[in-house]
Amino acid sequence: MAAETLMADRRQLAAAGSPVLQVQAVHKRFAAAGGEVEALRAVDLAVARGEFVCLIGASGCGKSTLLRLIGGFETPSEGQVLMDGRPVTGPGPERGMVFQDYGLFPWLSVRRNIEFGLVARGRPRAEVRTTAERFIEIIGLARFADAYPHQLSGGMKQRVAIARVLANDAAVVLMDEPFGALDAMTRERLQDELLSLWSSTGLTVLFVTHAIEEAILLADRIVVMSPGPGRITAEVPVRLARPRDVVSVPFNDLRRDLAALLHGPAP
């Protein structure tokens, strides 16, 4: 099944024009105590513009490593990562990253955190202000615009972290288990908010999760990875209409298929 869907998707991608992101024959090895760790082996991945892709896999299979390579925080040992056809050489504002631990600047208010990238890139003051205002409105934190990160809940912090990369014109948003530390209710709300942001913009999202349900709920396509060494073992398109019903039959079928891909088929 995996091979067929892979083929189907290759065709789909070809039709959609050149992919915004390409990972080509990437290997990644880390020096570790007592030798080397092969974190990724021969990884190929293409992401189309506007696509929502979820990366899923067991702990240690290299999801974070792959995302960090795309983000430009790590360099591949072999192979290359292309963004809009050009090799990635380091982090950049066109590839916004949302960290699980938020990574907000504690000395800046919500507003200043959202303005940060625009200011760093020397955008005119008027643009900075109106853009920040717009995103504060979108994430519903107008009342907290002047609060500092330590005064916010985890969900609020993650909204700010998302807003600051979107305000900064990121074309691709890389999210590493962004909702993993949040309670279930907050997580569901943020999933909805993320989907509506994504569908109202031309955004491309690459989203790491280890929750199968989250992946099916969000993704156009789910990329399954396996450990030892980390590699892509399947790509599964999700052809369910949104909003998706988590208790529907096709949803559950997909859930079962993915569980089998991840843990081996059920007995």
Add this chain to the structure above:
Amino acid sequence: METRAGTPPGLLAAVFPAALLALWWGATRDAPDGLIPQPGQVLHEFLDLAGLLGNNDSFSGTLWANLLASSERVFGGFLLAAVVALPLGLLIGQVLLVRRMLDGTLQLLRPVPVTAWQPLFLILFGLGSHTALLLVTLGCFYPILLNTVFGVRNVEPRLFEAAAMLGVSRAAMFPKVVLPSALPGIFTGLRLGLGFAWVVIVVGEISGVSTGLGAMITDAREVSRTDVVIAGMVTIGLAGFLSDQAILLASRRLLRWSPQHGG
């Protein structure tokens, strides 16, 4: 651990000094001319030192001039230390080459106490307020330097990544990320430094100067005026406390964002 709610913190803070005072009072009650003066006598002397009683012994009314002289040395020495230690600390923290060059020397000199430097300073800079001021500078120097280096070296690595992906260049990392991150450490250093300055000043004024609270205490000891000695100690305590409060106020304003410092 939080104490019971409802007890005003000011009241709580007053319990221990009040107990000490009572102990002192009780211990000296029957000996008005003993080696240790009574609290009332010290208060009386304090007022006389401040020139409020119109007495005319050799210490009457000298408190303000001495306090001013000490304050000048304390703040002068502190500022001098800050002016040198802050940029140096930023440099050592940020630039590997400078760290490799200076770290060994600084670590070797660090254990040498201010009192050990004093004879050398007296020879180098002579008797006078220069020496006292420079001793204060030395006393403030290490707390400010080490905490600044610590602040610069302990920036949360995630913040560099966040800044880089938002478009901050390598060159701009220092003002955009390092400096604000290091600010709490810098303030800790300044606070410790200024606290130390009030400790060192007494040492610095023991010999070679005729003004200052340290000189006043030394003079009083030589003529067995223990009441003046204790009044001088209280003055130093109060001055140190007030200058610490001033730094705290500044850090509360500047570090409002930090749960450990703000509010």
